[in-house]
Amino acid sequence: MIARRTVRRLGALGGLVLVAGLAYALRWRKNPSPCPYSQRVWLDLPRPVITRSRLRELLAPRPGEDVLEVGSGTGYYTDSVAQALEPGGTVHALDVQRRMLERTRARTSARGSRNVAPVQADVRTLPYPDDGFDAAHLVAVLGEVPDRERVLSELHRVLKPGGRLVVGELLPDPHFVALETIHRRAERQGFRFDDYVGTRFGYIGRFLVPVR
Numbered sequence: 001m002i003a004r005r006t007v008r009r010l011g012a013l014g015g016l017v018l019v020a021g022l023a024y025a026l027r028w029r030k031n032p033s034p035c036p037y038s039q040r041v042w043l044d045l046p047r048p049v050i051t052r053s054r055l056r057e058l059l060a061p062r063p064g065e066d067v068l069e070v071g072s073g074t075g076y077y078t079d080s081v082a083q084a085l086e087p088g089g090t091v092h093a094l095d096v097q098r099r100m101l102e103r104t105r106a107r108t109s110a111r112g113s114r115n116v117a118p119v120q121a122d123v124r125t126l127p128y129p130d131d132g133f134d135a136a137h138l139v140a141v142l143g144e145v146p147d148r149e150r151v152l153s154e155l156h157r158v159l160k161p162g163g164r165l166v167v168g169e170l171l172p173d174p175h176f177v178a179l180e181t182i183h184r185r186a187e188r189q190g191f192r193f194d195d196y197v198g199t200r201f202g203y204i205g206r207f208l209v210p211v212r
């Protein structure tokens, strides 16, 4: 009898926690904003589907290239791309939060990567000239920025003709953006969809800037 009551209470508590969690996630989703630095612990957990090796596979970084990483966070992907660009290439790791960039810098220098250039800036106004990058990638970033069309148009501007844009997203990130949504928006900004790995719940997709 007591055991049944305890199970019922635990069930009700679990339900409440779930509803509160969903309400919090919905609120966050409606108000895009950068992932708080206090939540950085989540960024360092191993990730299914959007793995470092899959990102590298779709990004196809080559020695000597300049690659822009938007929203590098704690640098989860930075080092593995930086290694593939040696010799002569650079990852330009951009984030709007200084403390996130400091984590990227600490992590990559601990691993001996010297070809990472951290830059604090907002992706909506990229501090780079036109046609400068061979490739760009952003994982779990697009949903945090209110004006996504602007982000895609900026990325199109700074990529060279033939340049690759690689986008990764994974549920249950409250800011998750579906591949179909990015596909539509990216094509409106002049990108061409090329390939993807994963499912509708988590994927890495590649878009190309057509050669003029």
Ligand SMILES: C[S@@+](CC[C@H](N)C(=O)[O-])C[C@H]1O[C@@H](n2cnc3c(N)ncnc32)[C@H](O)[C@@H]1O
Pocket (backbone or CB within 6 Å): 033, 034, 035, 043, 070, 071, 072, 073, 074, 075, 076, 077, 094, 095, 096, 097, 100, 121, 122, 123, 124, 138, 139, 140, 141, 144, 145
């Ligand atoms: C969820 S984290 C993902 C970090 C990293 N890409 C990863 O997958 O581990 C999103 C990152 O994007 C950055 N970000 C959000 N809005 C941004 C903006 N407008 N311009 C540049 N970076 C932004 C945040 O500061 C945060 O570090």
